Amino acid sequence: MESADIITFWTxxxxxxxxxAADALYITQPTLTARIQALESEVGAQLFRRGKGQRxxxxxxxxxxxxxxxLRWQNLMAETKxxxxxxxxxxxxxxxxxSTNQYILPPVYSRFLSRGLPACLSxxxxxxxxxxxxxxxxxxxxxLLDTNPMYSDRLDIDLICxxxxxxxxAQNSDYPSMxxxxxxxxxxxxLLPWQREFMQWHEYWFGTxxxxxxxxxxxxxxxxxxxxxxxxVVAPATAAKHLTDQGQWRICRFTQSPPQRDSYLVKRKGEQxxxxxxxxxxxxxxxxxxxxxxxxxx
Numbered sequence: 001m002e003s004a005d006i007i008t009f010w011t012x013x014x015x016x017x018x019x020x021a022a023d024a025l026y027i028t029q030p031t032l033t034a035r036i037q038a039l040e041s042e043v044g045a046q047l048f049r050r051g052k053g054q055r056x057x058x059x060x061x062x063x064x065x066x067x068x069x070x071l072r073w074q075n076l077m078a079e080t081k082x083x084x085x086x087x088x089x090x091x092x093x094x095x096x097x098x099s100t101n102q103y104i105l106p107p108v109y110s111r112f113l114s115r116g117l118p119a120c121l122s123x124x125x126x127x128x129x130x131x132x133x134x135x136x137x138x139x140x141x142x143x144l145l146d147t148n149p150m151y152s153d154r155l156d157i158d159l160i161c162x163x164x165x166x167x168x169x170a171q172n173s174d175y176p177s178m179x180x181x182x183x184x185x186x187x188x189x190x191l192l193p194w195q196r197e198f199m200q201w202h203e204y205w206f207g208t209x210x211x212x213x214x215x216x217x218x219x220x221x222x223x224x225x226x227x228x229x230x231x232x233v234v235a236p237a238t239a240a241k242h243l244t245d246q247g248q249w250r251i252c253r254f255t256q257s258p259p260q261r262d263s264y265l266v267k268r269k270g271e272q273x274x275x276x277x278x279x280x281x282x283x284x285x286x287x288x289x290x291x292x293x294x295x296x297x298x
Contacts (some may be wrong), residue, residue, distance in 0.1 A: 005039040006073050008032060009066075012048065016056045043069075090119045092276045095126040095134055096144040098218040100263060103238045104161075104291065105144065111283040119276045135266050141277055143266040146195055156269045161288050162260040162295040163237045165198065167252040168222070168244075170229045180255045181205040190214045190222055190233040197259040198234070205256070223248065236261045237293035265298070 008025065012032070015021040022032040040047050045062035059067075096105055101123065113121060126134065128147045134140035136154050148157055167184075169175045176183075182205065189212040193199060202210075213231065216222060219239045225231050235243075243249045265284075267273065273281065288296045 002038075003077055005035050005042070006070055006077070008035040009039060009047065009070055010074070012036065012057060013059070018050075018057060090274070090276060091122050092119050092274070092280060093122040093124070093140045094142050094144075094280070095124045095131040095140045097128065097131075097146055098125050098220065099236060099239050100144050100146065101125045102219065103236070103242045104263070104288075104294075105284075107291075108280075108284050108287045111287060112280050115279065115283075117276060117279065132266065135268060138268070141267070141273070142280070145264050145266055146261055148262070148264050154269055156267050158265045158298065159262055160265045160284075160296070160298045161263050162297065163263075163293050164260055165194070165234050165254070165258040166237050166240045167232055167254060168235050168240050168249040169232045169252060170227065171247070171250050173229045173232075173250075175232065175252050177252050178255060179252045184232060185230075186210040186212055188213050188228075188230040188232055190216060190225060190231055192216055192219065192222070192233065192235070194234075194236075194258075194261065198261070201258040202234075219243075234258060238291065241293055260295075 008021070011024050012018065012021040015024055018029055018032055022029045025032065036048065043062075043066060045066070046060050047063035047066055049058045049060050049063075094105075102125075105123075109121065109123065124134075124140070126143070128145045131140065131143035131145055132152060132155065135143050136152065144160070148159075167175070167179060184206075186206050189210075191202075191210075191212040191214070193215075214221075214225070219235060222233050222235070223243065237251075240249070240251050244251055265281075285296075285298055288294055288298070
């Protein structure tokens with residue numbers, strides 16, 4: 001089945017006569033008839049009822065049943081063309097953990113897209129282990145993680161920035177602006193399992209038998225509990241600033257702070273980034289340098 005045959009089918013259906021359809025397609029009527037016959041031979045049924053002296057052409061019952069198939073074929077052709085355009089543009093694929101994708105990278109993405117490059121940017125929020133596997137298997141070009149995957153010898157891993165952990169609490173809470181961890185009641189905590197060094201700090205101050213108010217796996221869930229005046233959460237400074245800018249929380253500092261949160265850039269070892277990738281790194285460096293609360297390492 002040729003795409004020209006499907007186009008001819010729709011044109012005949014729209015125009016109503018073989019003559020008008022031939023004119024619309026800028027072909028001769030014998031050519032149009034040959035296309036219709038080829039299509040009917042392919043599907044094994046007569047699609048149009050054509051009689052001597054019959055001015056307007058009509059669909060047969062088989063022709064009516066063929067319409068959904070013709071629509072699917074037409075959509076498939078359109079998708080194929082769009083896929084080809086996307087391949088010509090190229091796809092640059094980025095993966096990052098939720099807090100990085102949500103609170104650090106959006107200005108980078110905006111800056112990169114404003115370049116108007118012939119490239120499609122693919123963004124995925126992904127866990128550390130999945131991101132490492134995706135970069136190694138060439139399913140992703142770069143990943144930004146908050147864990148150093150030292151066990152992989154096929155990756156280049158670079159520390160790109162550091163940030164402090166701070167305490168977030170409700171605007172109307174009575175937590176002091178400088179707080180000792182011993183002043184905190186774990187039963188009011190919203191706990192996120194940050195990197196290993198953070199959890200070691202947490203266990204030092206609160207023990208191993210702590211029972212927080214809530215376990216969550218991303219900062220997205222924290223936003224739901226902003227109205228609880230006793231709730232508190234330890235969060236990276238960039239995420240905390242985002243939430244305080246929205247007027248939901250306020251920031252307190254620790255007298256004994258957790259180790260800083262490190263962010264790493266992961267790419268395949270020994271592989272040169274594409275020109276698109278190099279431009280993305282340039283935008284990443286520029287935005288990180290302008291971002292408050294970050295200590296930039298690139």
